[in-house]
Amino acid sequence: MHKLWVVAKHEYLKITRKRSFLFGTLAMPLFFVAIMVLVIVVMVAGEDQRPIGYVDQAGLLIAVTSLPPTEDDGPNPVELLAFANEAQARTALETGRIQAYYVLPADYLTSHDVQLVYWEEVPRGSAQRRFDRLVRANLTTSLPADVAARAQQGIDLTARSADGRQEVGGDSIVNIFVPFFIGLFFSIVVLSSGSYLLEAVTDEKENRTIEVMATSMTSGQLIGGKALGLMAVALTQIGILVVTIVIGVMIGAQFVEALRGLSLPWSMLLTLALFFVPTFALIAGMMIAVGSMVTETRQGQQIAGALNMLFTLPFFFIIVFFTAPNSPLATILTIFPTTSFLTIALRWSLTTIPMWEMVVGLVLVTVSAICMVWAAARIFRMGMLRYGQRLDLKSMLRAVRTGAEG
Amino acid sequence: MTTPTAMVSHLSKSFGAVRAVEDVSFEVYPGEIFGLLGPNGAGKTTSIRMMLDIFNADRGEISVLGGKMDEAKKNRIGYLPEERGLYKDLKLEPTLIFLARLKGLSEAEAKRRLPDWLKRLDLYDHRYKKVQELSKGMQQKAQVIATLLHEPELIVIDEPFAGLDPVNTRLVEDIIREQQAAGRTIVMSTHQMHQVEALCSRIALINKGRTVLYGEVDQIKHSFAGNAVTITGQGDFLNVPGVLEARQDNGDWRMSLAPGTGPQDVFKALAARDGIKIERFEIAEPSLDDIFIWTVQGRQEPNHA
Numbered sequence: 001m002h003k004l005w006v007v008a009k010h011e012y013l014k015i016t017r018k019r020s021f022l023f024g025t026l027a028m029p030l031f032f033v034a035i036m037v038l039v040i041v042v043m044v045a046g047e048d049q050r051p052i053g054y055v056d057q058a059g060l061l062i063a064v065t066s067l068p069p070t071e072d073d074g075p076n077p078v079e080l081l082a083f084a085n086e087a088q089a090r091t092a093l094e095t096g097r098i099q100a101y102y103v104l105p106a107d108y109l110t111s112h113d114v115q116l117v118y119w120e121e122v123p124r125g126s127a128q129r130r131f132d133r134l135v136r137a138n139l140t141t142s143l144p145a146d147v148a149a150r151a152q153q154g155i156d157l158t159a160r161s162a163d164g165r166q167e168v169g170g171d172s173i174v175n176i177f178v179p180f181f182i183g184l185f186f187s188i189v190v191l192s193s194g195s196y197l198l199e200a201v202t203d204e205k206e207n208r209t210i211e212v213m214a215t216s217m218t219s220g221q222l223i224g225g226k227a228l229g230l231m232a233v234a235l236t237q238i239g240i241l242v243v244t245i246v247i248g249v250m251i252g253a254q255f256v257e258a259l260r261g262l263s264l265p266w267s268m269l270l271t272l273a274l275f276f277v278p279t280f281a282l283i284a285g286m287m288i289a290v291g292s293m294v295t296e297t298r299q300g301q302q303i304a305g306a307l308n309m310l311f312t313l314p315f316f317f318i319i320v321f322f323t324a325p326n327s328p329l330a331t332i333l334t335i336f337p338t339t340s341f342l343t344i345a346l347r348w349s350l351t352t353i354p355m356w357e358m359v360v361g362l363v364l365v366t367v368s369a370i371c372m373v374w375a376a377a378r379i380f381r382m383g384m385l386r387y388g389q390r391l392d393l394k395s396m397l398r399a400v401r402t403g404a405e406g
Numbered sequence: 407m408t409t410p411t412a413m414v415s416h417l418s419k420s421f422g423a424v425r426a427v428e429d430v431s432f433e434v435y436p437g438e439i440f441g442l443l444g445p446n447g448a449g450k451t452t453s454i455r456m457m458l459d460i461f462n463a464d465r466g467e468i469s470v471l472g473g474k475m476d477e478a479k480k481n482r483i484g485y486l487p488e489e490r491g492l493y494k495d496l497k498l499e500p501t502l503i504f505l506a507r508l509k510g511l512s513e514a515e516a517k518r519r520l521p522d523w524l525k526r527l528d529l530y531d532h533r534y535k536k537v538q539e540l541s542k543g544m545q546q547k548a549q550v551i552a553t554l555l556h557e558p559e560l561i562v563i564d565e566p567f568a569g570l571d572p573v574n575t576r577l578v579e580d581i582i583r584e585q586q587a588a589g590r591t592i593v594m595s596t597h598q599m600h601q602v603e604a605l606c607s608r609i610a611l612i613n614k615g616r617t618v619l620y621g622e623v624d625q626i627k628h629s630f631a632g633n634a635v636t637i638t639g640q641g642d643f644l645n646v647p648g649v650l651e652a653r654q655d656n657g658d659w660r661m662s663l664a665p666g667t668g669p670q671d672v673f674k675a676l677a678a679r680d681g682i683k684i685e686r687f688e689i690a691e692p693s694l695d696d697i698f699i700w701t702v703q704g705r706q707e708p709n710h711a
Contacts, residue, residue: 006504212485
């Protein structure tokens with residue numbers, strides 16, 4: 001056991017100290033931060049900070065004329081200016097003193113009509129909601145304080161599935177896309193770890209170190225240590241991504257309205273965490289087998305590229321998930337070992353995935369992973385001592401069947 | 407009777423249709439340097455790999471350090487394989503520490519022992535270089551360190567002098583002798599017969615997957631000595647009765663004797679001649695090189711029974 005950890009630590013440090021790893025791992029968070037900064041700059045620089053006027057012909061907006069800033073207003077709440085008549089408001093609009101003005105007509109209480117007059121662009125949503133709150137505040141002055149507060153707050157609808165596993169809040173449309181991003185990150189991180197693992201195995205072959213390894217530990221300890229080290233690498237990458245994204249979203253939410261209602265789908269994260277280990281082990285087993293069969297990393301990468309497709313297949317069926325998230329194809333991809341993780345991530349926000357599908361998927365991916373790792377250990381033992389020779393399919397099957405080296 | 411440190415008995419191993427080892431047997435005793443000889447493809451490396459549990463034998467018995475090979479015994483063995491290799495893109499010092507840790511050494515102990523070895527093998531100034539930046543000879547010496555740093559009881563070295571210049575060959579030779587003097591058992595596979603003669607007390611010669619010669623070096627040489635004598639001296643050494651052939655080689659005379667003629671008969675005949683001065687007279691023993699070639703090529707020294 002001790003040697004397994006020695007190998008795991010060695011592999012982890014070997015990869016994480018590489019410049020290519022630092023670049024590859026930090027590139028995506030930096031890209032994310034750059035996009036976030038760009039969005040914030042565009043949003044803030046493009047925000048019209050000028051006041052919004054209003055003409056109260058209905059005589060309603062008297063009791064409350066100013067509002068305290070709220071979280072919804074963002075860092076720059078727009079000022080609301082009262083005008084005695086529309087001519088004055090129009091002059092202010094034409095001279096650019098205000099960005100727009102509302103007209104509350106005399107028959108507002110019966111017609112409920114409100115006019116918004118603007119010059120070039122409709123004021124941003126938070127500015128419009130600020131005026132909306134001003135109207136509500138004045139309309140509810142005669143109500144008890146708690147009733148008034150509730151009326152001003154408006155409705156907050158959350159749609160929840162009968163079993164409580166699935167819920168869609170009204171806060172932000174962005175929540176629907178969170179599982180998609182998680183699926184995307186998984187694919188990038190885990191598949192890149194698979195590539196590292198392939199390299200780690202072929203490295204032993206190319207460097208001719210396998211005999212020394214074989215006389216120092218079991219092949220199980222060697223490949224187990226490598227896989228464990230690379231899983232730690234994957235988790236490090238995920239950790240860096242998650243921390244960057246969380247910080248990015250927290251900062252971004254100060255400026256970007258769409259990010260304010262963002263919440264993490266914890267039940268989905270927990271489900272995916274259950275699938276992560278067996279899925280990673282399955283990829284690891286495949287990469288070890290491929291690495292043991294080929295003579296150099298480049299050959300292995302070609303085969304690994306084809307195998308990676310098995311894991312990223314669900315991306316090609318996104319349209320199917322949107323249009324028919326409970327179709328037979330979606331079910332098959334949910335229970336198929338290589339596609340279950342990503343399919344669950346992609347379907348999560350679109351439907352309530354039946355529990356049986358996830359249980360069957362988890363069992364199948366776990367059993368497949370165990371079988372794959374077992375077979376990989378046998379192929380590894382046979383393939384690694386064949387310096388400069390590619391292991392053919394026949395020999396590979398014999399190795400799996402008998403465990404023999406020759 | 408002393409229990410052998412390593413014993414293989416009637417080993418055989420096939421790879422598909424290829425029979426790599428047919429019937430190999432030998433025993434290695436504590437504190438000895440045992441030579442495993444044989445031409446390319448004879449089955450030496452495969453036999454070593456089976457002995458060290460890298461390959462499973464199809465048939466035969468193996469005993470290492472008092473029984474079947476297990477994980478704990480791996481820490482008591484140092485192996486320098488024929489297929490040399492170190493992690494090329496890693497620095498030398500961490501690589502050697504990592505390999506020592508895989509042999510059960512703590513990091514602190516490995517760090518404590520390493521500088522002396524690096525200095526002795528003239529690698530200390532290169533310890534922070536990547537392995538791929540070292541010369542082939544330096545990499546070879548680094549692997550010698552990796553084989554010995556954990557102070558193994560059984561040392562298995564496959565072609566330990568390949569790629570070394572004469573100075574480093576001498577250095578490695580000295581290290582091997584020191585290891586033996588420290589009580590360690592050494593199995594050395596090599597083609598270099600003069601190294602075998604200089605270092606090994608016993609050998610096994612493997613040819614076509616079988617042990618064809620096995621025993622003490624002196625006895626084997628003696629058994630191949632046959633009916634020949636080597637003489638150093640002055641005078642007429644031609645036409646001696648009972649001598650089939652007399653030829654001069656580097657000033658010495660080598661005489662092949664006819665069946666029924668013994669060295670004593672030749673000595674007497676020469677002593678009876680006038681003008682003969684004998685400085686040295688000895689029964690000619692063939693070199694291990696000759697024995698190797700005769701055995702591998704299926705020829706025997708003319709008078710070897």
